[in-house]
Amino acid sequence: MRKAEEKDLKELSAYLGQNPAMNLFLIGDIENFGVDGNKVSVWMDEDASGIHSVFLYYAPGRSLILQSYEHRIDQKFLEELIQQLDPVTISGETSLIRELNLDEFPVHSECRFAAMKKPYQKTDTSEVARLGPEDAEDIMELLNASFPHSRVSKVNTEEKGSRYYGIRKNGNAVSVAASSAECRNLAMVVSVCTNEEYRCHGYAEACVTKLSDDLLAEGRMPCLFYTNPQAAKIYKKIGYEDIGYWSMRQK
Numbered sequence: 001m002r003k004a005e006e007k008d009l010k011e012l013s014a015y016l017g018q019n020p021a022m023n024l025f026l027i028g029d030i031e032n033f034g035v036d037g038n039k040v041s042v043w044m045d046e047d048a049s050g051i052h053s054v055f056l057y058y059a060p061g062r063s064l065i066l067q068s069y070e071h072r073i074d075q076k077f078l079e080e081l082i083q084q085l086d087p088v089t090i091s092g093e094t095s096l097i098r099e100l101n102l103d104e105f106p107v108h109s110e111c112r113f114a115a116m117k118k119p120y121q122k123t124d125t126s127e128v129a130r131l132g133p134e135d136a137e138d139i140m141e142l143l144n145a146s147f148p149h150s151r152v153s154k155v156n157t158e159e160k161g162s163r164y165y166g167i168r169k170n171g172n173a174v175s176v177a178a179s180s181a182e183c184r185n186l187a188m189v190v191s192v193c194t195n196e197e198y199r200c201h202g203y204a205e206a207c208v209t210k211l212s213d214d215l216l217a218e219g220r221m222p223c224l225f226y227t228n229p230q231a232a233k234i235y236k237k238i239g240y241e242d243i244g245y246w247s248m249r250q251k
Contacts, residue, residue: 054068106249146194185220225246
């Protein structure tokens with residue numbers, strides 16, 4: 001096991017590229033921030049036959065992401081890394097995460113992972129606009145009201161590898177969909193929510209459709225996680241297809 005360096009980018013890209021959609025966070029973070037900087041650090045289990053596992057730590061979110069197609073995770077190294085980094089979350093493909101001893105992370109959530117491969121042209125997206133710094137406070141209020149267990153203290157609408165789309169009413173953003181971990185061929189759709197007073201008008205569908213279509217037009221396949229059955233109906237309607245399962249363990 002060793003820490004990855006810039007010279008390892010080609011090999012890492014080939015390994016993660018075997019299943020790019022499921023490795024979107026890893027690929028996006030590496031493309032946007034490198035492998036050994038202030039935001040991202042990467043470790044790899046490698047021998048003469050190639051890479052067997054990858055560990056990526058995203059410092060701003062205190063998040064550790066794991067990948068090993070062979071399910072060959074060094075438990076001792078993982079424990080040392082947890083002690084060293086003190087991550088808040090550990091995530092990866094469900095079948096991999098289930099095999100690990102993560103007693104320090106008792107909060108367990110599993111979700112479906114879906115991707116959209118072609119544009120959807122049947123939803124009116126004329127009210128959807130790109131949101132900017134002036135909308136940051138509205139977005140933060142929406143996120144905290146919609147996801148009370150994941151408190152957001154700051155929203156940066158101009159952060160590298162992400163963007164926010166939304167619908168404004170009376171000058172305020174009332175529905176939002178954002179992207180994260182954008183890279184050459186992929187992007188994650190996140191933070192889909194609507195102010196409670198403006199729900200049931202198709203605003204979330206319009207925001208996700210516009211964001212997804214624009215990403216596809218740029219050559220980026222949009223992906224997302226979901227657990228909510230109502231959200232699933234929206235995503236399936238506009239063309240998202242299930243491609244796997246993802247798990248997150250939290251302290």
